[in-house]
Amino acid sequence: MNSTFDQSEFLQKLETQWLGHSIRYFEELASTNTYLKKLSSQDIQHGLFCLTDYQTRGRGQYERRWESEKGVNLTFSIVFTPVDTGRFHVLTLACALAIVEKLNDFLNASCAAIKWPNDIILNKKKTAGILTEAVFSGNTFDRLIIGIGLNxxxxKFSYELKEVATSxxxxxxxxxxxxxFLADLLNRIEYKYTLWExxxxxLIKTINQNIIGYGQWVxxxxxxxxxxxxYKLLGINENGALLMLNRDxxxxxxxYEQIQLITN
Incomplete structure (x- = not known):
């Protein structure tokens, strides 16, 4: 099952207009996000895509380590250079929504959902995580990098993860x-980006409907x-802030940095 990612097969299957056509592939890399962060402004373009078959220092939210077996999963990052330099968390959630919809269609069931702020849960177990980082040149916004790890x-997973992770x-x-799978997913992400732009x-409405705990007291x-x-989870607003109804x-x-939801 372990195999090298086939770039030519991927590009043949890719149907996007701009996302993923420029690809940087590595058999092994410390971090796809870090690689794209370190590129000069002259070496990046909107939709640049970095993928590795083995990420040795993958990071998740709160600097948690992302565990992934070599040559079997998808670990990649995308460069976006939007004119709008706000609402980045909405874009992160739009990418999460693209993953959720792809999983539900692929498995022909409503089994995937977004766990606030940036995890994807499949049949009550984590299957993907997202890490978003903005890069500035001085005080000027330069690029947004969205990294995705998808099982x-x-x-098999480590003892610590086998009860909480799946693929x-x-x-x-x-x-x-x-x-x-990746070609199909990037097509969905490109479409969600257009809606976000x-x-x-x-887009906000659909994101909210797919967040675990939406409409519930949590x-x-x-x-x-x-x-x-x-608090009752009302969902995000157009700027990506999470709205909660209190008892009063x-x-x-x-x-999103302030808050974690407790839904179980």
């Missing part, structure tokens, strides 16, 4: 063609402190 064909292959019951309200951890009261009927707004 595709991994069959597409484990859920499907067969080996997955990584090149086709156009500030389509339908627990909150704010700045690492668990709150005594429950007021609406509180939180940035």
């Amino acid at each position: 595709i064909n991994q069959q 597409v292959s484990l859920e499907k019951g067969k080996e997955i063609n990584r090149e086709q 156009q500030q389509q309200s339908s 627990g909150l951890k704010i700045d690492d402190e668990v709150q005594d009261e429950l 009927g007021g609406i509180d707004s939180f940035s």
Whole structure:
């Protein structure tokens, strides 16, 4: 099942207009996000794509290490150079939505969802994570990098993760063609980017409907402190802030860095 990613097969299957046509592939790399962050402004363009078969220092949210077996999963990062230099968390969630919709269609079931702020849960287990980083040249925005780690064909996980992690292959019951899966996913991400760029309200609505806990009373951890009261999750607004209804009927707004949801 372990195999080298076939770039030519991937490019033949790719149907996007601009995303993923310029690819930097490495059999092994410390971090795809770090690689793209270190490139000069002259060496990047909108839609540049970096993929590795083995990421030795993969990072997730809160600097957590991302564990991935060599040659069986998808670990990649995308460069975006939008004119709009705000609402980046909405774009992160739009990419998460693209993954959720791809998984649900591929598995022919409503089994995937977004776990706030940037994980994808498949049948109650984590299957993907996203790390978004902005790069500035002095005080000027230069590029946005969205890194994605997606468990595709991994069959076994470490003792610490085996109860909380899964892969597409484990859920499907067969080996997955990584090149086709990625080509399809990038097509969805490109479309979500267009919706984000156009500030389509339908994108916000669909994102919210796919966040675990949406419309429910949930627990909150704010700045690492668990709150005594429950809050009703109203979803994100057009700027990506999370809106919560408190017991007094007021609406509180939180940035994604501030807050963790407790939904179980």
